[in-house]
Amino acid sequence: MRDDTPSLPEVHRSVAVPNAAGFLRKLFAFMGPGYLVAVGYMDPGNWATALAGGSAFGYTLLAVALTSSLMAILLQALCTRVGIATGRDLAQLCRERFPKPVAYPLWLFAEAAICATDLAELIGTAIALQLLFGIPLIFGVLLTAFDAFLILWLQNKGVRWLEALVFGFIVLIFGCFAVQIAYSDPVWGEVLRGYIPSASIVTNQQQLYIAMGILGATVMPHNLYLHTAVVQSRAVGEDVAAKKEAIRFASLDSTIALSLALLINSAILITAAATFHASGNTEVAEIQEAYQLMSPLLGGTLAATLFAIALLLCGLNATVTATLSGQVVMEGFLRFRLPPVMRRLVTRLIAIIPAVIVTWIQGESGTAQLLILSQVVLSMQLPFAVIPLMMFASDKARLGALVAPRWQVVLGWTIAAVIVVLNMKVLFDALLGD
Known part of the structure; x- marks a missing residue:
């Protein structure tokens, strides 16, 4: 049954x-949704996996970051196509076209992905508050519940204000890491070789586990739901030509934004490899440990301070993504609407519980494992979002002239198959106790 209530009605069209x-003016009109999505590709979960991968294996896992980003660019382009062509978001399409025994589990998986994302965000933000202001970790975790009010205020200002703030934060984060790379002075020949895939990524179980964390932290399930909804904030024409043009510009917007996210993710991993792995510190997974080691290893406090500032900005930015995704998923699957601030508080309170338990029992020592685990959980949820997306994007009977090109369909289904196979490999290793 179709419900004609639009996604995110407060910003729809x-x-x-x-x-x-002209081209640039049109592109500017469509710029914004891609950056809201790109935020999820540089959240604190990415930091944990990139720090662990860079310190343990040097530049080897740069190939995973690059491959994951290329996957994300294609999948998000398909999201813009599905959202603009159908006027529906991915959650609404799943509810309308799948029987309830299929749709409801998909909703639960999507909610689990959002909670896993939120867990990473609140831990990362709490760590940043601790590093910058000395706030105890457990109090920082509790304080993160109040960022809901910031999101509510921003949403009331309009989607363009939200997009502008997110873009500004991304530019600042990029600037912070540009300085850190300059301080860490990586060997650029080794950096370039790191982007060439190595067989050890699959054969080495520890590398594969972290690689799956990088994949889960990059190609995020809830971003697929969010993007199909937020592209509908543009008031495009209803004819096929106007929609084709909108798909082209919206895809370009997300490609540019995700390319910037790839640079930031690469910068985190490169900094970890050049600073920690090169100095023999191969087991740096805790963000706090990375911060403490930076000053003596890089000969100054500026790099460490910028590291913490960038982490705080990433945490605040990712809050936007989780809030909007939560609205899209709940409204799309259940046709149940909560006020944004209430939705945010419910999601965050669910994520706060495991974070408080871990920080209470294990203190700072358990946060890295929890962050990486949250990203592997995201990877496990990916097939339940990617497969429906591919079904809708390749449905010529419904999309007609707007159906995805054959090359995108083939690559998209290949990505889905690779994700499923890698997930099965990680589960198989876990069942064997490795």
């Missing part, structure tokens, strides 16, 4: 698109 304008 709220951004005007000029009919007769």
